Amino acid sequence: MxxxxxxxxxxxxxxxxxxxxxxxxxxxxxxxxxxxxxxxxxxxxxxxxxxxxxxxxxxxxxxxxxxxxxxxxxxxxxxxxxxxxxxxxxxxxxxxxxxxxxxxxxxxxxxxxxxxxxxxxxxxxxxxxxxxxxxxxxxxxxxxxxxxxxxxxxxxxxxxxxxxxxxxxxxxxxxxxxxxxxxxxxxxxxxxxxxxxxxxxxxxxxxxxxxxxxxxxxxxxxxxxxxxxxxxxxxxxxxxxxxxxxxxxxxxxxxxxxxAAQSFTAEKATIVALRQRLLEQLETVAGVRLNGSATQRIPHTLSLTFSEGEFNSAALSAGIAFSATSACNSASNAPSHVLLALGHDARSAGRTIRLSLGRFTTEQDIDQAVQLIKAALASAPAFWVV
Structure with missing residues (x-):
C-alpha cells in the first residue's frame, strides 16, 4: 500500500x-x-x-x-x-x-x-x-x-x-x-x-x-x-x-x-507553536510570502505564494495533501477569487498553496512538509508552466 x-x-x-x-x-x-x-x-x-x-x-x-x-x-x-x-x-x-x-x-x-x-x-x-x-x-x-x-x-x-x-x-x-x-x-x-x-x-x-x-x-x-x-x-x-x-x-x-470547548486553549497553543515552527523553517526559502494579515488571523490556516523559481506542484501533492485554492473553487480549477481580489494575477495565484493545520498535526509533519516544499521548488520539471 x-x-x-x-x-x-x-x-x-x-x-x-x-x-x-x-x-x-x-x-x-x-x-x-x-x-x-x-x-x-x-x-x-x-x-x-x-x-x-x-x-x-x-x-x-x-x-x-x-x-x-x-x-x-x-x-x-x-x-x-x-x-x-x-x-x-x-x-x-x-x-x-x-x-x-x-x-x-x-x-x-x-x-x-x-x-x-x-x-x-x-x-x-x-x-x-x-x-x-x-x-x-x-x-x-x-x-x-x-x-x-x-x-x-x-x-x-x-x-x-x-x-x-x-x-x-x-x-x-x-x-x-x-x-x-x-x-x-x-x-x-x-x-x-x-x-x-x-x-x-x-x-x-x-x-x-x-x-x-x-x-x-x-x-x-x-x-x-x-x-x-x-x-x-x-x-x-x-x-x-x-x-x-x-x-x-x-x-x-x-x-x-x-x-472543542474543552480543548480550546490547549489546542490553540499547540497550533500556534506548530505554525511558528513551519514559518521559521520556511524563512530560508527565497520568495515565499504569507498572504493576509500576519497578526489578525487564526494560526491554523496559511496561504503561501512562491514567487521565485519554478514550483513542482505535482511532486508536492504526492507528499502533502494541501489545497491550491479553497474547496469551493476546486471543481472549476479557476484561479482563487480571494487571491485575485487581493491583487494576485492568475500566474501568482497558481503558485499559491493553502496549508491548514489541525488537531492531529505533529512537529514531525511540519518538518517533513518543509522538506517536501523545498524539494518541490528544486525539482520543477521543464514542462511546468510558470
Whole structure:
C-alpha cells in the first residue's frame, strides 16, 4: 500500500474525532438511540429528542448562545442560504440592499448573486491589503435601504480574522441585520454571541472534527420573525427548517463542539507553536510570502505564494495533501477569487498553496512538509508552466 501523504488540508475538512464517532454509533442500530426525535412520542423518540437537545446545548455553549437560538441545517452552505435568502424574502417587499465582500465563500457569493438577479442591490466590498474587511468599509457602504450585511468571521483561504464585534456595532447602529459565516471560526476563535452584536451565524460540523452533512444557524433576538424558511414540510426547528432530524449527525456535531470547548486553549497553543515552527523553517526559502494579515488571523490556516523559481506542484501533492485554492473553487480549477481580489494575477495565484493545520498535526509533519516544499521548488520539471 502506498504511504498516504501528510494531511495539511484541515480547512477543507477534518477527520472525525474517534469520540465523535462513538457518539454517532450510539444513535445507530436497533439497540441504539435510533428513534425519530421530531415526531415520535414513545420512549424511542423521546430518547432521541433528548440527544438532539443535548447537542443543541453543546453547540450553543461553545458560541455563547441560548439553545433555542440554534437551528439545525445540513451544513454552513444551507445555513448561509437560509440566513441570506430568508431575510431577503421575509421582508415582503422588492429591492433593498445587502453588503458582502469579494472574498466570501461561494455559498455566500452565489446566494448574493441570485438575489441580485431578483432585484436586490448588492455591494461587494474590496478587502484591504491584509485580506480584511474593516468596520469603516462597512459603515461607508451602508445605505438607507440596507437590510443585511453578510461577512465571514475567518476567511477560508487566508485564515484572516475580521473584527466582527466592531463591524456588528456599526450595523446595529444602522438597524440592518448582520449575518456571519463562522464555519472556519468555531472552535478556533472565542465567539460570544451573548455579547457580540450578531444576528445570524452559520456553523458546520465537518470543519471541527464532526461529520459532514450537519450544521447549524444561530438566530438571534433581532432576527426572530425576520427569516423565511427555505425548506418546508412539517414546520420543524421553529418553522425555519423542516425535515426529520438526523440524530446521529446532530449528536456528532454536539460532541465535536463540546470537545472543542474543552480543548480550546490547549489546542490553540499547540497550533500556534506548530505554525511558528513551519514559518521559521520556511524563512530560508527565497520568495515565499504569507498572504493576509500576519497578526489578525487564526494560526491554523496559511496561504503561501512562491514567487521565485519554478514550483513542482505535482511532486508536492504526492507528499502533502494541501489545497491550491479553497474547496469551493476546486471543481472549476479557476484561479482563487480571494487571491485575485487581493491583487494576485492568475500566474501568482497558481503558485499559491493553502496549508491548514489541525488537531492531529505533529512537529514531525511540519518538518517533513518543509522538506517536501523545498524539494518541490528544486525539482520543477521543464514542462511546468510558470
Amino acid at each position: 502506498n504511504k498516504r501523504p501528510l494531511y495539511f488540508d484541515y480547512a477543507a475538512t477534518t477527520p472525525v474525532d474517534e469520540r465523535v464517532i462513538q457518539a454517532m454509533v450510539e444513535c445507530l442500530g436497533f439497540n441504539a438511540n435510533f428513534g425519530n426525535p421530531a415526531s415520535s412520542s414513545h420512549a424511542f423518540g423521546l430518547a432521541a429528542r433528548q440527544t438532539v437537545e443535548q447537542a443543541r446545548r453543546q453547540v450553543a455553549e461553545l458560541v455563547g448562545a441560548s439553545p433555542e437560538q440554534i437551528v439545525w441545517t445540513s451544513g454552513a452552505t444551507e445555513s448561509n442560504n437560509l440566513a441570506i435568502k430568508g431575510v431577503a424574502q421575509a421582508r415582503g417587499v422588492a429591492g433593498g440592499h445587502i453588503i458582502t465582500s469579494q472574498i466570501e465563500h461561494k455559498a455566500t457569493l452565489d446566494t448574493a448573486r441570485q438575489l441580485q438577479e431578483a432585484g436586490v442591490a448588492v455591494t461587494y466590498l474590496v478587502p484591504d491589503a491584509d485580506g480584511l474587511i474593516s468596520a469603516t468599509a462597512v459603515s461607508e457602504a451602508l445605505r438607507e435601504d440596507t437590510f443585511l450585511v453578510s461577512l465571514m468571521l475567518v476567511n477560508n483561504e487566508l485564515g484572516t480574522l475580521n473584527d466582527i464585534p466592531g463591524i456588528g456595532a456599526r450595523v446595529l447602529e444602522h438597524g440592518a441585520l448582520l449575518h456571519v459565516d463562522a464555519a472556519q471560526g468555531a472552535g478556533k476563535v472565542a465567539i460570544d454571541l451573548a455579547e457580540w452584536p450578531v444576528d445570524l451565524m452559520s456553523f458546520s460540523a465537518h470543519k471541527l472534527y464532526g461529520p459532514k452533512g450537519i450544521g447549524a444557524l444561530y438566530v438571534g433576538p433581532r432576527a426572530q420573525q425576520k427569516v423565511l424558511a427555505q425548506m418546508h414540510g412539517g414546520g420543524h426547528e421553529g418553522g425555519l427548517r423542516s425535515g426529520t432530524l438526523a440524530t446521529h449527525q446532530i449528536a456528532g456535531m454536539g460532541t465535536a463542539f463540546a470537545l
